[in-house]
Amino acid sequence: MTQSPAVRTTGRSGPVRIGERAARTLVSELARINDPKAALLVGVGPESAVLAAAIEALLPGDRLTVVPAEPLGAAALRAHVTAQGGWVADRVSVIDSLAEAKAEAAEVVIAGEVFSGTTEETRSGIEGLAKYLSNGAVLSVATIATPGRTTGAAAELARQDALYGVGADLVLRNNPPVRVYRLRFTPASPARADRLTPAHRPSSVPLTRGMHIDSNGVAAAGIALGLAALTRVARPSSKLWLLPALAAGPVAAFFRDPERDVPEDPTAVVASADGKVLSVQRLHDERFGDGEWLRVAVFLSVLDVHVNRAPVAGKVVDYFVADGGFVNAMKPDAEHNVAAYTVLDTARGTVVVAQRTGLIARRIVQRAPIGALLAKGERFGLIRFGSRTDVYLPAEAADPLVGPGDKVVGGSTVIARWR
Incomplete structure (x- = not known):
């Protein structure tokens, strides 16, 4: 046979x-x-x-x-x-x-x-x-x-x-x-990730050659339209059905998933999400190991693309969720919000991406299981509505290229460079 x-x-x-x-x-x-x-x-x-x-x-x-x-x-x-x-x-x-x-x-x-x-x-x-x-x-x-x-x-x-x-x-x-x-x-060796291009994602529905809608957006828009249909049937003389019907478009747009040109430079570290840089600082965090970390924190407003991308090529070696609150992601107290941490093993050392919830965001999606290899700029998850994404790099191995107030584009903007 x-x-x-x-x-x-x-x-x-x-x-x-x-x-x-x-x-x-x-x-x-x-x-x-x-x-x-x-x-x-x-x-x-x-x-x-x-x-x-x-x-x-x-x-x-x-x-x-x-x-x-x-x-x-x-x-x-x-x-x-x-x-x-x-x-x-x-x-x-x-x-x-x-x-x-x-x-x-x-x-x-x-x-x-x-x-x-x-x-x-x-x-x-x-x-x-x-x-x-x-x-x-x-x-x-x-x-x-x-x-x-x-x-x-x-x-x-x-x-x-x-x-x-x-x-x-x-x-x-x-x-x-x-x-x-x-x-x-x-x-698989983490070095294999350097050979990869971002994977094709069938759950993103293509609208144009360069723009997709994540499956979460399709589901959310479908729920809104279903709610509109039920309201129209239940109360045919009311205009209330227009509210969920009109909301379907903006909700789907929130989950837009554009194609991005990822820099080929092997020393480039790219933004993990679209948004505005809140802070660039050096700190210690024993959860990820000894030594000092360079952390670049980016705030995502409800108008930004919320698909998260790998800042570097690497192998997922750990993933955990830390409990906390739901403070406005722009405030310092957001440091203690609920957050999901994806730990990558790379040729340059450990790199961590933290997906933090915000005042409105209550749902983190992470699609990269432990053992998966991620190419630089590859989609690995998203956060629903306003939120914050932090990238941790070994401080002795990388130099930041952005500062507070800078706008960054996930998968394209170079936020740091390996020494």
Whole structure:
């Protein structure tokens, strides 16, 4: 067989198709590695959207090995690859079965079909694919997100995610919706993060080429419009329904998620959020280790973009939430507000990003699990409504380039430079 028994193209209610959006999510780990790499794609046919996305993600030095979904499908796949032209044919090789693949050779392994079998089949399938991963490499797999559509695969992948997950995405714009998991079974060096570009986020809904709306904004706007519809039905003679209806647009706009040009300079530390610099100071904080820290605190008003980005490339090694109050984020007492701390291990030392709540902000979203690698400027979370974001850098290793009152743009403005 060319595929694991756990990989199925049908669920309880019929065929499962991986569309273009889900395919891009499955191959996102391949697409974000800048250096030459080897990848393994298992379980696809000539018309597979996953195969098309993987080919599109290839760089000049890459090598992609493809295993067909059907036992006798290698010939059709080879013909399809050859028809793509010499550039693709030189980088993509088709083998007859998974047994022909070189063990522990790939930096990324992608399952091209959805897992929808039993718990045992899914576990066996993951183990079978994992042995082809090199140290620190990632296995990318998908399962049906609709409850009751699998016979154990969804639950098993959720368990695997809790143990080895370095990122998961729900892709609603697929029929049926699927959840994509990225699993890493052996530790990755923080230095790998320097090779990455920011990951594609399928939960952000594109409005234009350069502007998206985060999924939180889509949900909030949907709730506002639903409230308007209910009010209109309950009180047809009243104009109260206009209030939530008119609020839907501004609420969605608050969660806007623009594309940003991240500086390529390896010595640059970028702002973690849009806003105004409140303070730049040196301090001690034993929670993050001995020594002095350089902290750049940025206030985000309700008019600023609230998506948070990694100021440097690094590996998430810790995440914790400190209890506190909800004081106006511009005031000194905001120091003791509820805050979420994401600790990054980098080639230059430890870097910490603190997401602090404010007077209105009561909800912090952090999407980077421990073990995940973040590229510089990569989205990793957001804070709902007015808030503050602090970046802690080793004081002896970085020099600040901004001061109180300066406006900064998340992912673009250089707030400090490594010495």
